[in-house]
Amino acid sequence: MNNIPRIGDQAPDFEAITTTGKIKFSDYNQGSWIIFFSHPADFTPVCTTEMSGFALEQDTFFAVHNCKLMGLSIDSIHSHIAWVDNVRKNTGVLFKFPIVADIDMHVSQLWGMLQPGESETAAVRAVFIIDPNGIIRLVMYYPMSVGRNMGEIKRALLALQTTVEHKVACPLNWQPGDKVIVPPPKSVDALEERLNSDLEMVDFYLAKKAL
Numbered sequence: 476m477n478n479i480p481r482i483g484d485q486a487p488d489f490e491a492i493t494t495t496g497k498i499k500f501s502d503y504n505q506g507s508w509i510i511f512f513s514h515p516a517d518f519t520p521v522c523t524t525e526m527s528g529f530a531l532e533q534d535t536f537f538a539v540h541n542c543k544l545m546g547l548s549i550d551s552i553h554s555h556i557a558w559v560d561n562v563r564k565n566t567g568v569l570f571k572f573p574i575v576a577d578i579d580m581h582v583s584q585l586w587g588m589l590q591p592g593e594s595e596t597a598a599v600r601a602v603f604i605i606d607p608n609g610i611i612r613l614v615m616y617y618p619m620s621v622g623r624n625m626g627e628i629k630r631a632l633l634a635l636q637t638t639v640e641h642k643v644a645c646p647l648n649w650q651p652g653d654k655v656i657v658p659p660p661k662s663v664d665a666l667e668e669r670l671n672s673d674l675e676m677v678d679f680y681l682a683k684k685a686l
Contacts, residue, residue: 479587482614486511486605487585493545493573494555500545501609503573508542508636509605510628513588513598517550517558521622525600527568528625541607542632544572549583549598552576593618604632606639641686654683 480487486509488501503509512529514522529544536542548555555574563569575582577598583589588598600617612635617623634645643655659680660666666679674682 480603480611480614482611484611486603486609486611489582489585491575491577491582492552493575494552494559494570495573498545498573498575503543503545504605504607504609506541506607507537508540508607508632509545509603510536510542510632511545511547511586511603511605512623513547513583513586513601515594515597515600515619516548517554518561521620522548523558523562525622526570526574527562527566528623529572530568530570532625532629533572536629536632540632540636545575546570546572547575547577547582547588547598549577549580549589549596551578590616602628604635606635612639637686643684643686646683654685657682657684 486500486504488499490497490499514525516522526546529546533544536544555576559570559574577583580589583598586601586603588601589595590599593599597619599619600621600623602613602615602623603611604613606612613631615623630650633651634649637651637655638644641655643657646656649655654675657674660669669676669679669682674684676682
C-alpha cells in the first residue's frame with residue numbers, strides 16, 4: 476500500500492509538466508500556502524464543477540490569502556489543455572492555476588492520491604493544504620462520487636492561517652471573525668493569570684478571545 480503523506484510531514488517534492496509549464500513543487504510552494512488537489516479525470520461532470528469552483532476563487536486565494544492552487548489528474552498534458560479550452564469556451568471560466576499531467580501516476584502515488592479500493596487508474600478527490608515552509612497542515616479525501624465543499628476548503632485555509640499567526644485554536648464551526656480558543660495554561664502561575672484575565676471562560680482550560 477502506498478504511503479500517504481500525513482499532517483505535519485514535509486510535502487513530497489516532485490517535478491512535473493503542468494498546464495502552465497514545467498514546475499518543481501518546492502519552488503512553487505516557496506513563500507506561499509498551497510492548496511494541492513486531485514481529480515479523477517478530465518472531461519467529467521463532477522470534476523468540471525469542482526475545477527470551475529477553484530478557478531472562480533483562484534485570484535482571491537492568491538491576492539488575499541497568499542495561497543496558490545495546483546490541480547492534478549492521471550491524464551496527459553494534451554487532455555488537460557483541451558479540457559481547459561473546452562470549459563472556457565462553454566462557461567467562460569479559465570483554469571489559470573497549473574494542472575499536473577500525471578500520466579505515469581508518479582505524483583499520485585507519491586502523494587497517496589491513488590487508492591486502489593476506489594480505483595487503480597484514477598486519483599481520488601484529495602485536498603492537501605501546505606504552509607509556506609512546505610509542511611502539510613491539512614488532508615482531506617473525498618470519493619469519486621462526491622464533490623468537495625469549497626466553503627469548507629476556504630474556511631479550513633483561513634482557520635489554519637489564523638492558528639499559525641496567532642498561536643491559537645479554532646472551535647467547532649469557526650468562521651473568520653469568530654472568537655478563538657486560547658491554549659490552556661501550563662503552570663499554576665499561568666492558571667492564576669488566566670483566572671484574573673478578561674478572557675471569556677467556560678472553565679480554566681476552555682477560554683476564548685476575540686482577535
